[in-house]
Amino acid sequence: MQTEPTLLPSGSPLVEVPLPRDPLVRVVAQAQFPQILSILKAESVADFQKTLHSDYPHLDRHNVRNLKIGKDSGSNVSDTIIWRFSDQPVSMKWRVSLGTDFVALETCRYIDRDDFMSRLRKVLESVEEIFGPVMAQRLGLRYIDRLEGEALCRIGDLVQPGILGILQADGDELEMLRKATTHLMTEAQFVAEEGVIQGRWGNLPPNATYDPDLLQAIAEPSWVLDLDMFTSKAVPFKSKDLVVKTKVFANHMYSVFRQMITDEFLKFYGGTV
Numbered sequence: 115m116q117t118e119p120t121l122l123p124s125g126s127p128l129v130e131v132p133l134p135r136d137p138l139v140r141v142v143a144q145a146q147f148p149q150i151l152s153i154l155k156a157e158s159v160a161d162f163q164k165t166l167h168s169d170y171p172h173l174d175r176h177n178v179r180n181l182k183i184g185k186d187s188g189s190n191v192s193d194t195i196i197w198r199f200s201d202q203p204v205s206m207k208w209r210v211s212l213g214t215d216f217v218a219l220e221t222c223r224y225i226d227r228d229d230f231m232s233r234l235r236k237v238l239e240s241v242e243e244i245f246g247p248v249m250a251q252r253l254g255l256r257y258i259d260r261l262e263g264e265a266l267c268r269i270g271d272l273v274q275p276g277i278l279g280i281l282q283a284d285g286d287e288l289e290m291l292r293k294a295t296t297h298l299m300t301e302a303q304f305v306a307e308e309g310v311i312q313g314r315w316g317n318l319p320p321n322a323t324y325d326p327d328l329l330q331a332i333a334e335p336s337w338v339l340d341l342d343m344f345t346s347k348a349v350p351f352k353s354k355d356l357v358v359k360t361k362v363f364a365n366h367m368y369s370v371f372r373q374m375i376t377d378e379f380l381k382f383y384g385g386t387v
Contacts, residue, residue, distance in 0.1 A: 122306040127365035128372055134384035136224065137265065140258040140328045143234050143360055144218040147247035147351055153214045154195050158245075162212065163199065165240040169233070170199035170210050210237055217241050220328070227364055231357055238353035247351040253309075254344035255363040257371070258329055262336040265382060266317075269337055272379040281317060281337075296335070297322065304370060308362050309345035311370060314338070339374065341367045 152158040156175075163173060176196045196213045200206035207223035219234050241247065265272060275282040279300065280292050299316035314324075318338060323331040329338065343363040349355065377387045 119305050122304055122311070122366060122370070124307065124362070124366075125369075128369055130227065130368060131380050131385040131387065132226070133380065137259045137261055137383060138224045138257060139260045139330075140220060140222055140256070141224045141230060142218060142220040142254075142256045142328065143230075144216055144252075144254050144256075145238060145241075145250045145351070145356055146216045146252040147241075147250055149215045150245050150247065151214060153197075153212060153245065159197055159212065162240055162244045163197075165244070166199050166210060166237065169236075170201055170208065172200045172203045172206075174198045174200070208233070212241075227361075231361055231364075234360060235353060235357045238356055242351055242353045249348045250351045250356055251348050252344060252346045253349075253356060253359055253363075254342060255360050255367065256328075256340070256342040257367055258341075259339040259371075260329075260336050261338075262332065262334055266335060266337055268378075268382065271376065272382055273337075273339075273375055274373070277315065277374045299324065306343075306366050308359065308366065309343050309347075311367060312342045312344070313370070314340040314342075315374075339371070341370060343367050 174197075176198060178194050178196055194214055196211055198209055198211050200209040208219075208221045211218045211220070217237060219230075219237050221230065224230060261269060261272065269278065270282055277300075279298070280288040280295065281298065282288075282292070295317065296319040297317065299314060299318075302313045304311040304313065315338060318324075318336050320333050320335055321331045323329045329340075343366055345359070349359075380387050
């Protein structure tokens with residue numbers, strides 16, 4: 115008989131241990147809202163650009179073609195635009211993406227939670243002030259860590275055995291399978307009162323990725339930990355409240371992250387335990 119899952123406790127947030135050699139490769143926050151067609155027009159986006167220009171001076175317009183296949187109506191092709199504002203023209207460290215129904219902030223140079231939330235607040239405030247969405251239909255926060263090189267060789271010391279599965283240390287009955295494994299991904303959902311955490315973790319072979327937009331393929335094997343917390347409960351689009359919710363998401367995911375790794379992980383990446 116299946117029982118209801120136990121909700122992850124909110125509790126007091128863990129004190130973060132700064133990691134000077136942080137393995138984070140991408141952090142993304144996204145808020146979705148009912149479609150605003152004026153975002154398709156460059157003149158409507160100009161005021162939004164002004165508010166962010168000092169931090170994200172480079173603008174690119176991306177024309178995107180969406181294909182939706184309906185059960186009864188067949189395929190439906192639509193064109194839309196995504197505006198991308200970045201800190202650099204190439205090799206960007208920070209980027210804001212604006213579409214007709216979403217806004218996202220992403221970085222591959224995460225400093226700390228306070229810095230990220232401060233930037234997110236500014237982006238959401240600009241959307242609220244200039245476009246005035248009535249509600250946020252979905253809110254999400256995603257952290258992607260990647261272990262490679264020496265860390266991958268020591269993964270049995272850095273990650274909890276129960277998380278690694280057959281990839282755990284030498285000497286167990288699954289050693290033959292472990293040595294023959296090149297690609298193994300685990301997926302799980304953890305439920306909290308504030309939303310759901312979608313977890314994905316495992317090893318990737320060289321030149322492989324499961325999300326080309328956010329996880330670049332590299333020329334060597336790696337182990338990835340990808341945590342994405344979200345809620346699809348519609349709430350008023352109030353930037354202050356959305357940032358508060360995102361901070362709660364960050365607390366939850368950090369708690370899950372700490373349960374999945376060992377103290378050796380923190381020490382390996384320069385943390386003080």
